[in-house]
Amino acid sequence: MGDAEQSLxxxxxRRGVLMAAAQAGDAAAYRTLLRECVGLIQAVARRNGVAAGxxxxxxxxxxxxxxxxxxxxxxxxxxxxxxxxxxxRRAIDALRSDNRxxxxxxxxxxxxxxxxxxxxxxxxxxxAQAGGTLRVAIASLPAAQREAVERLxxxxxxxxxxxxxxxxxxxxxxxxxxRALKTLRAKxxxx
Amino acid sequence: xxxxxxxHDELIETLxxxxxxxRRLASPAVRxxxxxxxxxxxxxxxxxxxxxxxxxxxLMAAPDLWLAVLGSTLTAVCAALAAFELSxxxxxxxxxxxxxxxLLLWIGASGLGCLRGWLVADTHPASLQEARECLLxxxxxxxPLGAALFFMLRRAFVLRPGLTAALGGLAVAAAAxxxxxxxxxxxxxxxxxxxxIVAVALVIGxxxxxxxxxxxx
Numbered sequence: 001m002g003d004a005e006q007s008l009x010x011x012x013x014r015r016g017v018l019m020a021a022a023q024a025g026d027a028a029a030y031r032t033l034l035r036e037c038v039g040l041i042q043a044v045a046r047r048n049g050v051a052a053g054x055x056x057x058x059x060x061x062x063x064x065x066x067x068x069x070x071x072x073x074x075x076x077x078x079x080x081x082x083x084x085x086x087x088x089r090r091a092i093d094a095l096r097s098d099n100r101x102x103x104x105x106x107x108x109x110x111x112x113x114x115x116x117x118x119x120x121x122x123x124x125x126x127x128a129q130a131g132g133t134l135r136v137a138i139a140s141l142p143a144a145q146r147e148a149v150e151r152l153x154x155x156x157x158x159x160x161x162x163x164x165x166x167x168x169x170x171x172x173x174x175x176x177x178x179r180a181l182k183t184l185r186a187k188x189x190x191x
Numbered sequence: 192x193x194x195x196x197x198x199h200d201e202l203i204e205t206l207x208x209x210x211x212x213x214r215r216l217a218s219p220a221v222r223x224x225x226x227x228x229x230x231x232x233x234x235x236x237x238x239x240x241x242x243x244x245x246x247x248x249x250l251m252a253a254p255d256l257w258l259a260v261l262g263s264t265l266t267a268v269c270a271a272l273a274a275f276e277l278s279x280x281x282x283x284x285x286x287x288x289x290x291x292x293x294l295l296l297w298i299g300a301s302g303l304g305c306l307r308g309w310l311v312a313d314t315h316p317a318s319l320q321e322a323r324e325c326l327l328x329x330x331x332x333x334x335p336l337g338a339a340l341f342f343m344l345r346r347a348f349v350l351r352p353g354l355t356a357a358l359g360g361l362a363v364a365a366a367a368x369x370x371x372x373x374x375x376x377x378x379x380x381x382x383x384x385x386x387x388i389v390a391v392a393l394v395i396g397x398x399x400x401x402x403x404x405x406x407x408x
Contacts, residue, residue: 022210023212023213023215024212025210025211025212026210027207027208027210028207030206030207030210031203031204031207034199034203034206034207035197035200035203038197038199038203056198056199059199060199060202063199063202063203063206064202064206065348067206068348069280069347069348070213071213071214071215071216071346071347071348072216072278072279072280072347072348073215074215074218074279077281078281081281082280082281084281085280085281085350086280086348086350089280089350089351
């Protein structure tokens with residue numbers, strides 16, 4: 001344990017020396033250091049609960065931040081602590097952005113009440129033509145969910161229009177569309 | 192020959208090949224002292240045109256006025272130091288707490304001044320016109336002080352823009368309120384305290400709005 005701590009602090013010191021050389025313009029030292037940083041950043045991202053598919057984004061954002069923050073590193077202090085602070089911040093940014101994206105998706109069906117998305121059916125059809133998977137996936141939806149997708153997304157009707165055509169309430173259509181999108185996402189992910 | 196396996200090699204190569212030597216930033220304490228030196232220079236200029244005898248008489252008359260000035264001065268010093276510390280990535284957010292004790296002293300002593308207004312007969316509270324002038328003085332002086340502070344903070348790398356901007360705003364407002372004493376012919380009163388609180392809140396709010404966007408990511 002003591003040895004591990006000692007080697008960690010030796011590694012930290014070595015990274016500090018590399019960063020000091022990078023500050024002086026040594027590109028080779030900088031390249032070596034940044035390569036070493038990748039593993040450390042991945043560990044910080046994982047520790048902060050970043051999803052596996054987003055870890056590379058955190059690594060890239062952190063490497064860019066390290067480049068911009070280079071002048072703030074003081075070689076008398078721990079490089080690992082300096083890097084971890086930046087990586088942790090970028091991990092939190094990624095979590096926040098995922099959270100915002102997720103919330104937008106959750107509320108997307110509400111937008112159909114006023115603004116049907118004209119781009120979505122085109123994109124959906126393109127996807128279906130390319131692989132046929134989306135069309136098959138829609139066809140296999142339960143009737144009420146398929147109806148919501150067809151009226152609101154493919155026929156581009158507003159929520160009020162779709163409610164008039166189907167005889168269902170707007171609330172029920174929203175719920176059905178939301179369930180349909182969830183089912184489709186799961187089906188396409190498996191496909 | 193080694194084969195590149197990391198998906199980040201391309202970015203690392205771009206960053207390394209475009210590397211330029213950088214000038215290491217001075218320590219947060221040194222940068223805070225530099226900014227405070229600017230405040231001292233402005234204070235020296237204002238002292239040339241202010242009635243220093245009146246200032247001395249006023250400060251001697253009541254201890255709470257001294258304490259309020261001491262509180263605002265220490266708030267400016269501590270908030271500036273905390274803002275510069277937080278402009279470096281590996282510093283703890285707890286640095287923000289450094290500004291709390293002097294801020295409490297400032298608010299407490301100013302509040303005491305309000306009480307004295309009711310207890311002592313011949314105090315001269317600020318009129319609405321004077322209160323407005325105080326507000327404009329603090330806001331007006333905050334512009335150059337804030338511009339200098341945030342220019343210096345921008346050279347660092349702020350990871351907590353909201354907190355750092357708020358501390359910077361507090362430092363600027365406290366410094367401006369301290370310098371206001373050169374031209375403050377009346378005692379602390381409720382209107383005066385309210386004006387100071389409004390001015391400080393405005394400066395902190397504006398700092399957050401402006402600086403949060405200005406800090407590089």
